[in-house]
Amino acid sequence: MTEQTPVIALKDIRISFGAVAAVKGVSLEIAPGQVVGLIGENGAGKSTLLKIITGIHQPDGGTIEVNGAPVRFRGPRDAIAAGVGVVHQEQSLFTNLSVAENVEMNTKPGKGGVGRAGFYRWGRLNRDAAETLAKIGSKLDPRTKVGDLSFVDRQMVEIARAIRVQTRDGGQPLVILDEPTSVLERTETAILEREIGKLREVGSVIFVSHRLDEVMRICDRVLVMRDGELIADRPVQDVTEAELFRLMVGREARAESRERHAPAADERPVLEVRGLSRRGEYDDVSFRVFAGRLTAVVGTSGSGREALSRALFGAEPFDRGQILLDGAAVSDWSIPKAVKAGVGYVPAERRVEGMVGGLTAAENLTLTHPGASSAGGVLRPGRRNKTTQEWFDALQVRPNDISLELERFSGGNQQKVVLAKWLTSQNLRLLVLDHPLRGLDPGASQIVNAQIRRACDNGTAVVLLADTLEEALEMGDDIIVMRDGEAAAHYDLVAENPSTLDLLERML
Amino acid sequence: TSTAGATGGAAQPVAKEDLVLVASVINTTNPYMASNIAGAEALSKKLDIPLEIVDSNGSSQTEISKIQAILAKGKKVVLFVNTVASSDAPTIVNAVKQAGGFVTIWWNKPDNLDPAQVGDNFVAFQKIPGVESGKCNADALGEALGGTGNVVMLPGVQDSTTSQTRVAGFKAQMAEKYPGITILEERPSNWDPQLGYKNSQDLIAKYGDTIDGVWSADDAMQTGSMKAFKDAGLLDTTKFASDGLYPDTIASMESGEGNNAIVGETFHRGYMASAVGLYTAYLAATGEITPSELPQEKRDSLFALSCVTPDTLGDFSGYDAEDGPEKFVDSLIENGPWDTDPMKLIGGGPEVLPGS
Amino acid sequence: MNAFAAVEDRTTVADDPSRVAKRSRPRAHRVWQTVGPPVIFVVMLIVVAALTPAFLGGGGLTIIAASAAPILLVALGQALVLHIGSIDLSNAAIALLGAILLALTLSSIGPVAPLVILAIVTVCGALNGLLVAFAQVPSFALTLGTLGIYSAAALVTSGATTVYVASGGEAVAALYATGIVGIPLTFWLGVVVAVLLWAMLRFTRLGLGMTAVGRNESGAIFSAVRTRWIKVIAFSLSGFTAGLAAITIIAQAGSASPTGLGSDLLLPAIAAAIVGGTSISGGATNPINVVFGALTVALVPIATAALGIDAQAQSLVYGVVIIAVVALTMTRTRGSIVK
Amino acid sequence: MTDTTTRPPAADTTTIRTREHQIARRTRFAGWGEPVALVAAMVVLVVVFSLLNPRFATFGNLQNILDQATVPLIVGVGATLVILLGSIDLSVEGVMGASGMAWILLSANSRGGLDLGPWAWVVALAVGAALGWVSGLIFTRLKVPSFIVTLGIWYVGLGVATILFGTSAIPTLTDDSLSTLSSQTALGLPNGFLLAVGVVVLGVLLLRYTRFGRLTLAIGDNEAIARSAGMPVARIKTAVFIVAGVLSGLAGIIATMKLGAGSATVGTGTLFLVIPAVVIGGTSLGGGRGGILRTVLGVFLLTVLSNGLILSGVSPSFQSAVSGAILVAAIVAAAWSQRNRLRIAK
Ligand SMILES: Nc1ncnc2c1ncn2[C@@H]1O[C@H](COP(=O)(O)OP(=O)(O)OP(=O)(O)O)[C@@H](O)[C@H]1O
Ligand SMILES: Nc1ncnc2c1ncn2[C@@H]1O[C@H](COP(=O)(O)OP(=O)(O)OP(=O)(O)O)[C@@H](O)[C@H]1O
Numbered sequence A: 001m002t003e004q005t006p007v008i009a010l011k012d013i014r015i016s017f018g019a020v021a022a023v024k025g026v027s028l029e030i031a032p033g034q035v036v037g038l039i040g041e042n043g044a045g046k047s048t049l050l051k052i053i054t055g056i057h058q059p060d061g062g063t064i065e066v067n068g069a070p071v072r073f074r075g076p077r078d079a080i081a082a083g084v085g086v087v088h089q090e091q092s093l094f095t096n097l098s099v100a101e102n103v104e105m106n107t108k109p110g111k112g113g114v115g116r117a118g119f120y121r122w123g124r125l126n127r128d129a130a131e132t133l134a135k136i137g138s139k140l141d142p143r144t145k146v147g148d149l150s151f152v153d154r155q156m157v158e159i160a161r162a163i164r165v166q167t168r169d170g171g172q173p174l175v176i177l178d179e180p181t182s183v184l185e186r187t188e189t190a191i192l193e194r195e196i197g198k199l200r201e202v203g204s205v206i207f208v209s210h211r212l213d214e215v216m217r218i219c220d221r222v223l224v225m226r227d228g229e230l231i232a233d234r235p236v237q238d239v240t241e242a243e244l245f246r247l248m249v250g251r252e253a254r255a256e257s258r259e260r261h262a263p264a265a266d267e268r269p270v271l272e273v274r275g276l277s278r279r280g281e282y283d284d285v286s287f288r289v290f291a292g293r294l295t296a297v298v299g300t301s302g303s304g305r306e307a308l309s310r311a312l313f314g315a316e317p318f319d320r321g322q323i324l325l326d327g328a329a330v331s332d333w334s335i336p337k338a339v340k341a342g343v344g345y346v347p348a349e350r351r352v353e354g355m356v357g358g359l360t361a362a363e364n365l366t367l368t369h370p371g372a373s374s375a376g377g378v379l380r381p382g383r384r385n386k387t388t389q390e391w392f393d394a395l396q397v398r399p400n401d402i403s404l405e406l407e408r409f410s411g412g413n414q415q416k417v418v419l420a421k422w423l424t425s426q427n428l429r430l431l432v433l434d435h436p437l438r439g440l441d442p443g444a445s446q447i448v449n450a451q452i453r454r455a456c457d458n459g460t461a462v463v464l465l466a467d468t469l470e471e472a473l474e475m476g477d478d479i480i481v482m483r484d485g486e487a488a489a490h491y492d493l494v495a496e497n498p499s500t501l502d503l504l505e506r507m508l
Numbered sequence B: 001t002s003t004a005g006a007t008g009g010a011a012q013p014v015a016k017e018d019l020v021l022v023a024s025v026i027n028t029t030n031p032y033m034a035s036n037i038a039g040a041e042a043l044s045k046k047l048d049i050p051l052e053i054v055d056s057n058g059s060s061q062t063e064i065s066k067i068q069a070i071l072a073k074g075k076k077v078v079l080f081v082n083t084v085a086s087s088d089a090p091t092i093v094n095a096v097k098q099a100g101g102f103v104t105i106w107w108n109k110p111d112n113l114d115p116a117q118v119g120d121n122f123v124a125f126q127k128i129p130g131v132e133s134g135k136c137n138a139d140a141l142g143e144a145l146g147g148t149g150n151v152v153m154l155p156g157v158q159d160s161t162t163s164q165t166r167v168a169g170f171k172a173q174m175a176e177k178y179p180g181i182t183i184l185e186e187r188p189s190n191w192d193p194q195l196g197y198k199n200s201q202d203l204i205a206k207y208g209d210t211i212d213g214v215w216s217a218d219d220a221m222q223t224g225s226m227k228a229f230k231d232a233g234l235l236d237t238t239k240f241a242s243d244g245l246y247p248d249t250i251a252s253m254e255s256g257e258g259n260n261a262i263v264g265e266t267f268h269r270g271y272m273a274s275a276v277g278l279y280t281a282y283l284a285a286t287g288e289i290t291p292s293e294l295p296q297e298k299r300d301s302l303f304a305l306s307c308v309t310p311d312t313l314g315d316f317s318g319y320d321a322e323d324g325p326e327k328f329v330d331s332l333i334e335n336g337p338w339d340t341d342p343m344k345l346i347g348g349g350p351e352v353l354p355g356s
Numbered sequence C: 001m002n003a004f005a006a007v008e009d010r011t012t013v014a015d016d017p018s019r020v021a022k023r024s025r026p027r028a029h030r031v032w033q034t035v036g037p038p039v040i041f042v043v044m045l046i047v048v049a050a051l052t053p054a055f056l057g058g059g060g061l062t063i064i065a066a067s068a069a070p071i072l073l074v075a076l077g078q079a080l081v082l083h084i085g086s087i088d089l090s091n092a093a094i095a096l097l098g099a100i101l102l103a104l105t106l107s108s109i110g111p112v113a114p115l116v117i118l119a120i121v122t123v124c125g126a127l128n129g130l131l132v133a134f135a136q137v138p139s140f141a142l143t144l145g146t147l148g149i150y151s152a153a154a155l156v157t158s159g160a161t162t163v164y165v166a167s168g169g170e171a172v173a174a175l176y177a178t179g180i181v182g183i184p185l186t187f188w189l190g191v192v193v194a195v196l197l198w199a200m201l202r203f204t205r206l207g208l209g210m211t212a213v214g215r216n217e218s219g220a221i222f223s224a225v226r227t228r229w230i231k232v233i234a235f236s237l238s239g240f241t242a243g244l245a246a247i248t249i250i251a252q253a254g255s256a257s258p259t260g261l262g263s264d265l266l267l268p269a270i271a272a273a274i275v276g277g278t279s280i281s282g283g284a285t286n287p288i289n290v291v292f293g294a295l296t297v298a299l300v301p302i303a304t305a306a307l308g309i310d311a312q313a314q315s316l317v318y319g320v321v322i323i324a325v326v327a328l329t330m331t332r333t334r335g336s337i338v339k
Numbered sequence D: 001m002t003d004t005t006t007r008p009p010a011a012d013t014t015t016i017r018t019r020e021h022q023i024a025r026r027t028r029f030a031g032w033g034e035p036v037a038l039v040a041a042m043v044v045l046v047v048v049f050s051l052l053n054p055r056f057a058t059f060g061n062l063q064n065i066l067d068q069a070t071v072p073l074i075v076g077v078g079a080t081l082v083i084l085l086g087s088i089d090l091s092v093e094g095v096m097g098a099s100g101m102a103w104i105l106l107s108a109n110s111r112g113g114l115d116l117g118p119w120a121w122v123v124a125l126a127v128g129a130a131l132g133w134v135s136g137l138i139f140t141r142l143k144v145p146s147f148i149v150t151l152g153i154w155y156v157g158l159g160v161a162t163i164l165f166g167t168s169a170i171p172t173l174t175d176d177s178l179s180t181l182s183s184q185t186a187l188g189l190p191n192g193f194l195l196a197v198g199v200v201v202l203g204v205l206l207l208r209y210t211r212f213g214r215l216t217l218a219i220g221d222n223e224a225i226a227r228s229a230g231m232p233v234a235r236i237k238t239a240v241f242i243v244a245g246v247l248s249g250l251a252g253i254i255a256t257m258k259l260g261a262g263s264a265t266v267g268t269g270t271l272f273l274v275i276p277a278v279v280i281g282g283t284s285l286g287g288g289r290g291g292i293l294r295t296v297l298g299v300f301l302l303t304v305l306s307n308g309l310i311l312s313g314v315s316p317s318f319q320s321a322v323s324g325a326i327l328v329a330a331i332v333a334a335a336w337s338q339r340n341r342l343r344i345a346k
């Protein structure tokens, strides 16, 4: 490695929340211009470590040096002043403000577009923002409201804001990206990957992702965290994905393959979609899903597949066409009706739509299908707890406490509960999954995938909007490629074997 | 068990040391209410009995429960209540009766609540007749306008009997004696000067300078109304009449503001009401009078009010001197509650609305 | 099944000290959340009793309870609406309208009048709920509008004057005149309703649904909770308890008027709900504690009178005490956002 | 360097981006619907009222409406800022009472006493600022919801006014030039209204061109993000409450001046006029969305309505019903097109 002064050097950083040691003595150095990957399971302490570097948390012990000088961050302001910019795991833009304002959010009064007395010089502000955006190859109009932007563009704005940060001597910033790609589609990730690659000209980068292939492509070096400790630090050339998986999770990755089977000739599909259309979203989409089969729908973010999946669940209306469940066309479709008919849905926006975070795990699990846990509208907590405990044990939910509010669980564990909520149904005919693995670490992903397979094996028809094409190819029996609201291609994986390249070609 | 257990205190005379005077007012910032308090204070000083003020803050519930709270403290209460709403009277009277105190209610009570039927603890209901007040104003306005013209009316809170009686008196007198005067419109203004101001602005916009006269149910609203006419430059050509002769009304009349805009007023004072009310109850408490032996008109009483015109204004200025309340109390103790100038008993209630 | 096997070697229930740590703080919170409102009320009562010993002996509690009764009933409905994350600014006006209608009808239709009135006010509440749920408008603005409508209805039906119960009001009046341990039945009515609502929130699917809507409405919609009907029900119940408040008003006063008893219940009732620990942002309500909230809110003005605080200073004291009490009883989670 | 063999094919993403920009453009115009509908509603009201009473559409009545809009406009600017934070300020009537009373007692009035001249304004505005500051402090430091803090401060303000008022006679302004200052016209417009216009313009500039204004919007949109970005959240919130307090105080002075007499309840009715005006204007009670000019529209809609109802002779008993019904109709109409089964409206 180089002899340059590291942009940041951590020594023995520690932090605990109550009795939880979230970060236990981490030391690391990052050289200028380096792109470093940081991986680890959900709850390994990645975000916490980054929050220390960005001044949000104050460590219980250890030292931080920036460009060779020891620093103490009392708050995010200090970190920003020292040249640490961050894209947080959760989206952190003001959607009611313009792109320029968001990019220039950390500009101090008296600098750039913000006058000394706090007056805005919009022209200067917009120019500065456009300049910064140009550095990462974005041509966004700085006057656009962030609320009107797509996810990728928002992410670009976040990155622009992060690199807008400068060190005191005008030196290069350290840019921290905490899972910037987890909410993005495959193609969007491609855009972002390209830009992140270029960031090494702007500064150094710490990049967190659960997608190991991505980390391998973008980064120079990979750090692996486990249970609050840094357990590996390797140049990417020296590791393989499988090795990283083993380091993170502590066991071998297991390639699980499904036994795909074609439906019988006279079998009636569980779900049949006929010429379904919604203006501005999707147009004339038809497909069929049989019991025990999984149809993966792939497409870019404008392809209309989200709206389609929501229509199946009755969450959004459609204009024309038909949805048939077990041969019968649905009418006046709504969520309560869909649920009654045996449709389940795992939304992509887990925290907002997928669960009621303020209720306990047990309450969430039985909110939709009270089944035996309620009689005549009266709850039976005993039954409920028993059911919940069974699922907790089966899905290895951690912590194993069914009376904890669901918002206190990690993302992966939340997703297990959200999925279990539907699996408790006695007559689950159709399960619609919108990015069920979003933000999950590979270990948790495996458990969730196993549950999806099990549901299939039990005769449920599944519609899956996968995060990646690889996932779609691995899990699906059928693949529908959507482009600009139309079903552009259909592959039956029992018969065909398309490559990711084939799929991409059809998507664009 | 029952909360209405006690059957009410018999009219046993109470020693002066065990008494407390209580004056309940609707708020403390209206000049009439402030005057109520001044009268109670003067009497308390004179009789050397402690005084507590209840501020109802415009709320019946606050009024009732604060009075009950004071009753609960055990001292025998001599109470004057300027009721927030007439419907509060029965509840208050019952509570006082149970606690063995003595109460006079002023201004508002339901017509069918008869002190004689309740017993000695409800010493009296007293008021100044609203119909008379309305008639006084109608005469003043009618004369000032020479029997022709257009008038707008600003009543108080709509469901207040005080306002209703004044409105009825005013309308009846106008209809009877001044057929040439048209009442253009009524806009209840809730005893509120702001609302008097705003409603007057809108009425000016609606009728312009065709409005010749404005009647308000009290001086607070008239203050607002006059200000609106002044701001519109119409004060000099409009005549006003109202009830209460507030100090700033006197000032306006004396200065001849707006080409002698104020043509008619009525005179009565808050301090007189509270002093008379409290003193009547005090006499009952100390056994100097026995309510059940009083004639009906002294239980449900109407007191004289004086019609005031710019010419007779001088007769009343003495009552607003610094020592006005003290002097009145002295005279009250000398002459008794029913015979003190300028507010002598003129007859019994309930007040009859014209035409009914 | 082998998916399970694949992960069996992972540390199960690993970092479990976390559970203890994460829960200890909230637990202290929860205890205070439950005992805070009664403790505050009792402490204030003790202070008042110590300063004016005669007050409590003279039936002070009866007075407080009687004046708390209508506040409590309106506050309970408000608490439910707050629980689903909305607010009902019209329910006090509904109570007044109910009282006027009751006073008008008691003599003509007799004992069924209360039932008829309860039905009418429940429909008034339901109307709010239907508009909020199906037109999807913010409840604050909507109920501000219906507040105007219901107030006007009260003014017009009463003929802008006081309506006295001519006859047939004995049974209703008995609710105020009769007491258990010296506390009038009107208050006990509120307590019974509080307990029922508490049980509803805790032990029924409807209650769970309400909590879900209050905590995260989107999540509730996607969980197939009938969020719209739940809103309608919450607002209907708000109208219903306002109707019960109307009965207590008639029981106490025997009459009703647009500016008389019960015409100023809105803000005290909201204050009572919040002093009783109801979160203004929804999802946290304990109807039992609303009882103590109402008692506290009723106690403050009574105490200022009992203590003989200068009349001029009473509204200042009221303002300060309400802020202080809420500051004491509120549940705060670190870093949480207060609006 | 990285192993390039695993890189994906360089995806051509232009089609996606074009489509996204189209969507963005479409949504950009979505925000215009509401103000346009409001203006339309206003036009309808004006036409209807003019038909009902020709005096409605006269210059004199316009002046009258402008005069009546003065106080709600001034208070509305502060209320909008507070609501943009996602909070609410119920204390306006109390603050108006306290400031108005302080002002008149320190100006040339019938009670005599001090006449501080222009300094009376400073003191009275300082009273407003102080009450706003206390609200802000309790709200941000003790984390009591603004709804309750300002409810309490409402009573506190009334209490201050009551104590200042004391028990003597009503203080009235003795200087006619002072008492008619607000209603006198310059260029045909009432002075008070011109002041309100000044306040509105300052408010708009504050919100558009200053860090204070932009941070207010940011906090209203998402306070958690604002905090983690190291913004001075508590300071800004407190400052907004101070501004609102000062504006309520100013409105109290104007109202007192218009009346020519001191009254603790000089603010009566302002709150339930201003909050609906802000809401009708389309400023979201959740914070972050809306603006002062929208509130101006809302204030004018309500002022025209109340004036028009009197001019067209609607019975006073029905006035609150008609206003209420129009408020309901306005918000339902505004929300109708956005109805969607997933939309959340609290
Ligand atoms: N503010 C906090 N209070 C208590 N515990 C916390 C807090 N923040 C994080 N933790 C705990 O610290 C541990 C590390 O969490 P962290 O968010 O850093 O994980 P992560 O590696 O970023 O996970 P993910 O991949 O899901 O983003 C977890 O057990 C988490 O529950
Ligand atoms: N969140 C929900 N809670 C309860 N019921 C719901 C919910 N969503 C939908 N419904 C029910 O489903 C039915 C149809 O819903 P909705 O009216 O939204 O359909 P739509 O036709 O798509 O809407 P729109 O009429 O606006 O086009 C309604 O009758 C409603 O009762």
Ligand SMILES: [Mg+2]
Pocket (backbone or CB within 6 Å): A046, A047, A048, A089, A178
């Ligand atoms: Mg993380």
Ligand SMILES: [Mg+2]
Pocket (backbone or CB within 6 Å): none
């Ligand atoms: Mg429909």
